[in-house]
Amino acid sequence: MNLMLPGDAHPTWCVCLVSNDYLGFSQHPKVKAAVIKGTEMFGTGSGASPAIGGHFVYHHQLEKKIAEFYKRTDAILYTTGYTANSATLQCLLHKEDIAIIDMAVHASVYEGCLTTNRKKFMHNDLAALELALKNAQHSYRTKMVIIDGVYSQDGDLAPLDQIAELTHRYGAYLVVDDAHGIGVVGDNGRGVIEMHDAFDQVDIITGTFSKALGNIGGYVIASPEIINYLKFQSKQHLFSTTATPAILGILKAIELVDEEPEWRVKLWKNINYLKSGLINLGFNVGTTASAVIPVKVGDIGKTLEAGRLLLKAGIYTNPIMFPAVAVKDARIRMNVMATHTTAHLDKVLEAFSDVDGQLHISNKYR
Known part of the structure; x- marks a missing residue:
């Protein structure tokens, strides 16, 4: 799912990872x-x-x-x-x-x-x-x-x-x-x-x-x-x-x-694809077993900067921090949908890899 965000000069098309519309039924x-x-x-x-x-x-x-x-x-x-x-x-x-x-x-x-x-x-x-x-x-x-x-x-x-x-x-x-x-x-x-x-x-x-x-x-x-x-x-x-x-x-x-159970099948294919991709890149996704996938960073400053860099790269996510979670448990929270394509998810993984190179937020640097 792409989402266009308004900007000062040019609108930005983003991969949307902030929606709870897990099966895409709002658009069915x-x-x-x-x-x-x-x-x-x-x-x-x-x-x-x-x-x-x-x-x-x-x-x-x-x-x-x-x-x-x-x-x-x-x-x-x-x-x-x-x-x-x-x-x-x-x-x-x-x-x-x-x-x-x-x-x-x-x-x-x-x-x-x-x-x-x-x-x-x-x-x-x-x-x-x-x-x-x-x-x-x-x-x-x-x-x-x-x-x-x-x-x-x-x-x-x-x-x-x-x-x-x-x-x-x-x-x-x-x-x-x-x-x-x-x-x-x-x-x-x-x-x-x-x-x-x-x-x-x-x-x-x-x-x-x-x-x-x-x-x-x-x-x-x-x-x-x-x-x-x-x-x-x-x-x-x-x-x-x-x-x-x-x-x-x-x-x-x-x-x-x-x-139409195929929507749930597609959703889980996407969940497993993104989750395994993030794990292979060295990110900590905790114990998620659903369409909610966190990338745990810990440091609030780095979490906010990661959210900014991801948005700049066309990935719309939610930086989550205290009081929604513990002070040292800040993370980037994502919701996967059945309407995401493999191309969308590959773009997400590429962006996380680039952000990690700048901020050193994965387990590779710990």
């Missing part, structure tokens, strides 16, 4: 056609919050479709993926409860836990998780372990099977945000939950439509009782105008995950 003709059809049928807006007339047939269809995607029956929609986390957790957890969270979860989870007790554990550290569960076992009304499926900065995966076993052993609920896993990870694109066949082991599934499904909005999938409670008690859902008819594109995108 069938998805676009579904969006156009929805707009022609229903207009450009929904006009009201769900409780006073803003819940239309297309909202109901999408709730059922995303729930069935994860072998469930009930879901609730939010206008953003961020809100799906923050609003749901604020609604379910209060001063008598505790959230036990992996320290690497998304900012929306941290916001959702502002009204409750909170205990962080080191990223993917099962011993630390068990200790937190033991300490909380008899002290709180509701105990909730909250993790990501795919983590957005390192691109690594949660050991979901082990976390689920620990969580339920100590009487807690398990919440999994698999925003970066849906459509990407798993034999059929059902994310980390599918990898571990944990459909019946996760109590609450959250995610977004703004990544592999190419639209916008968020969802929560849970038991009928929890979903019904959220629909009438979650203020951000109850008092927000519902999503526009353009979400009919999401219905088609969900279907395409199964109907």
